[in-house]
Amino acid sequence: MVFLENFYGPLLLAHLFATFVLVGSMTHNLLIVINYLRGKFGRQKLEWLYVRVSLWAYSIVYVIGVLIYPAYRIHLRHRYFDPELPWATGLFEVKEHWGAVGLAMFVVYYLLRRSFQPAEEKDKLYLYVPLCLLLNVIVWYKVVVGCYLTLLKGSWS
Amino acid sequence: MLPYASERVVVVKKSDAAYVLSAVFVALTSLFYCCTMWFHITLPRYYPLEHAWKWVNEKGVPSQGWYGMQAFAFLAAGIGTLIAHFGLKRVVSPEANLKPAQIRICGAIATFVAVVCMGYMLHYEFSRWGVFTAIGL
Numbered sequence: 001m002v003f004l005e006n007f008y009g010p011l012l013l014a015h016l017f018a019t020f021v022l023v024g025s026m027t028h029n030l031l032i033v034i035n036y037l038r039g040k041f042g043r044q045k046l047e048w049l050y051v052r053v054s055l056w057a058y059s060i061v062y063v064i065g066v067l068i069y070p071a072y073r074i075h076l077r078h079r080y081f082d083p084e085l086p087w088a089t090g091l092f093e094v095k096e097h098w099g100a101v102g103l104a105m106f107v108v109y110y111l112l113r114r115s116f117q118p119a120e121e122k123d124k125l126y127l128y129v130p131l132c133l134l135l136n137v138i139v140w141y142k143v144v145v146g147c148y149l150t151l152l153k154g155s156w157s
Numbered sequence: 158m159l160p161y162a163s164e165r166v167v168v169v170k171k172s173d174a175a176y177v178l179s180a181v182f183v184a185l186t187s188l189f190y191c192c193t194m195w196f197h198i199t200l201p202r203y204y205p206l207e208h209a210w211k212w213v214n215e216k217g218v219p220s221q222g223w224y225g226m227q228a229f230a231f232l233a234a235g236i237g238t239l240i241a242h243f244g245l246k247r248v249v250s251p252e253a254n255l256k257p258a259q260i261r262i263c264g265a266i267a268t269f270v271a272v273v274c275m276g277y278m279l280h281y282e283f284s285r286w287g288v289f290t291a292i293g294l
Contacts, residue, residue: 066224073221086287087286097190098278100190101187104182105183105186112179115172124260126261130264131183
């Protein structure tokens with residue numbers, strides 16, 4: 001028996017729901033951050049709220065992902081994707097690598113936002129804005145690839 | 158009430174230090190993560206069927222190297238950032254503030270390194286698993 005394989009379904013659903021929160025908060029966050037580049041700093045409190053929600057959501061998504069990975073590795077990847085659809089494993093591997101780097105970026109993003117005021121220290125947007133963009137790329141890639149792989153084969157019998 | 162000038166300097170300095178260290182950590186994490194691929198560094202792997210951790214990559218047996226790669230990248234980047242932190246403390250005067258150009262360059266370098274490393278990860282896995290071939294590239 002593989003670690004937590006009996007709970008794979010409910011955990012995968014929880015993974016998905018937390019991802020909804022994550023992608024919603026990060027996308028809204030990006031829309032506000034883009035306005036910073038236009039010199040509009042009117043929604044900083046809301047943006048800071050999105051950052052905190054995103055960090056929590058990402059942490060939950062990450063922890064659940066770590067927990068269900070062994071069952072996925074054996075029942076789906078090893079028995080189906082690797083031999084039948086190796087390109088799908090390629091998509092998944094990038095998702096995992098970017099997800100790991102994204103965790104470090106998220107922590108930095110949160111600490112950076114906590115340490116500066118966008119309206120007063122505009123030069124620091126040179127790191128803050130690209131980080132926000134990269135995190136959105138990572139999150140959206142994870143959502144699209146995760147849903148696509150689940151459509152290809154989401155469970156085993 | 159406005160803080161004293163000396164307090165304002167301290168506040169700005171802390172913020173600048175946080176900014177520089179953030180940039181260093183992002184760049185180093187991406188870089189060290191890629192190093193595990195470039196140099197094929199042997200790291201602990203989890204074998205789900207045996208519920209065991211091993212320091213070898215046994216061919217034909219499903220295992221997970223992802224946990225080890227992350228741990229290596231985070232630890233190495235953490236140590237690197239710590240060294241940068243103490244280095245900054247020694248080299249930079251406590252009264253000094255970063256110039257706007259330095260802040261911009263620092264952010265741009267960190268972003269550049271992160272983007273290149275993410276691109277490398279994508280290229281590495283897409284080539285390895287035939288994704289480029291599957292989409293006709």
